[in-house]
Amino acid sequence: MWKTILRRLLVMIPEIILLSILIFILAKLMPGDPFTGMVTPQTSAAQIEQLRIKAGVYDPWYIQYYHWIVKMFHGDLGISYQFKTPVGTLIASRMWNTLWLSLITMILSYLLAIPLGLTAGRYENTKLDNFIMFYTFVAYAIPAFVFYLLGVWLFGYKLGWFPTSGSVDVDVTGGLSYLLSRLKHMILPAILMALISVTSVVQYLRSEVIDNKNQDYVKTARAKGVPEKQIFKRHIFRNSLLPIAAFLGYSITGLLGGSIFVEQIFNYPGMGLLFMDSIMNRDYSVITALVLLYGILTLIGSLLSDIILSIVDPRVRIE
């Protein structure tokens, strides 16, 4: 198993290098300097020129790339033009909002998808199965952001059950009420995201259950006289659930990608909203860092999936 993981890690290295080069090129295409955040109206043109030479703007691209990468490894992501703070601290302050939202969404999504998938597989081709399949089909077909928008309109504005913006009420202080307020702000976006992101897990689980139903070990169990309920609970469901674990990593990736829309619609101050803010205000050092971060998180997500898969399914391991 370690071999598989090691090989997977080795494959990641060229991917990270390519990713960083691409983002470096993007960053170079963006107008502005790495020190735009430091320039004030009092800075003279000569001083800016000095800064430029010192920052190596006139060096060949590979030297600039090298300096950029070294700085990245030291955690120096530049200074935000908009907020006048180091990009690292800025992103760190927003990151937890997004991660918490993603985590809650993921839990809800699995809580919903696993029973649905198992039921659909067990009662294959019944009305119930058709209904579940129809639901996952629609959830897959429609653009998620329209669904979020309709959700926030109905439950947030019309019915007033949930707050429609922010991550926490302004007037709460400390302790339990703070936590509850946070939760209250996250629950509607999390439910909506969970509802629309179940498709792949449900459909995969359903076909796993249907496949397993005809396996020899199930026939053996039946022949031994194991009650039908036990066959599903002890034999089929256990075997079908294992591969689902591998979806975990990919769901993280999907949720992060979706966070731009959800945070924009709910005005939820996470990384997605920070990205949109930075784009609007042309805060390029923040944008570059965020794109890089999302790329790396995506990589980690798929790495995680592959590792989990090689743990639960020995067949994919390299010997």
Add this chain to the structure above:
Amino acid sequence: MKKSKKVRNDTNFNVILREFKHDKGATFFLFFLVGLILLVYGYALALNQKQVMHIDLLNGYSAPLKDGHLLGTDSGGRDVFQYLVLGVRNSLNIGIAVTCIVEVIGIVFGLVAGYYGGVVDNVMMRFLDFMMILPMLMVIIVLVSIIPNYSILDFILIVSSFLWVGTARLIRSKTLAEAQKEYVFAAVTSGMRSWKIMLFEILPNMSSLIIVDLILNLTSNIGIEVGLSFLGFGLPDSVPSLGTLIGLAQDPEVITGAPWVWLPAALVILFICVGISYVGNVIRRAFDARQRLG
């Protein structure tokens, strides 16, 4: 003679037709889509985009069915219904254009990787893996925002250059399987050129797969254009899009105070996406004998 009448004429078209007869939902969506397309493209002929986009602040937020505005007006006094018609047309056009480009790139990439296999395939697949990890939405938004005075064509090209990955994977895995079949060996033995084998031997055998992929891609591509326009990084401002119309709902005043501005557009895009996928699903069933209903 009597018997021969009973033999079912199994051309592709008849199979698809039969499949539609067995699925009422799909038939409904088919008629809905055809009707929508006729209405939108027909009515759009009578509309002048500049005139529809003309801003008349004094008539802002007029409620539906007043002053001859079927769906009312938006903040700039523009007729929402006319805006919607042009938006649907533009979004469909962009979706179709992107889908065509994406399919061509995906098919060529997939054919080459799958046909040659080995090292070529390995290198090309590593590249695909890399494309998969790119935070696509972000990179598209960044590109859109740094390209000076960009046009619809730029938008189509930017979006297409990221979306072909799925199709390429699909075609590549199918080509890998096809390349091992005897008709391909026969063609190789008879001295056919590689590109001819790919285009005239393998490709026709994947036509049903490609048609289904095309239709399903169309849904997601329309969704992506509308989504980007919703965020404000889709079509240029002067070009009406469904997404821009829905995006107006980001203003808390509009979302509750003037739902007629964005709600029709939101519902239309939902129906378009579900409709196209539904029709695509029926066609997929028709091409796969095991899944047919009729």
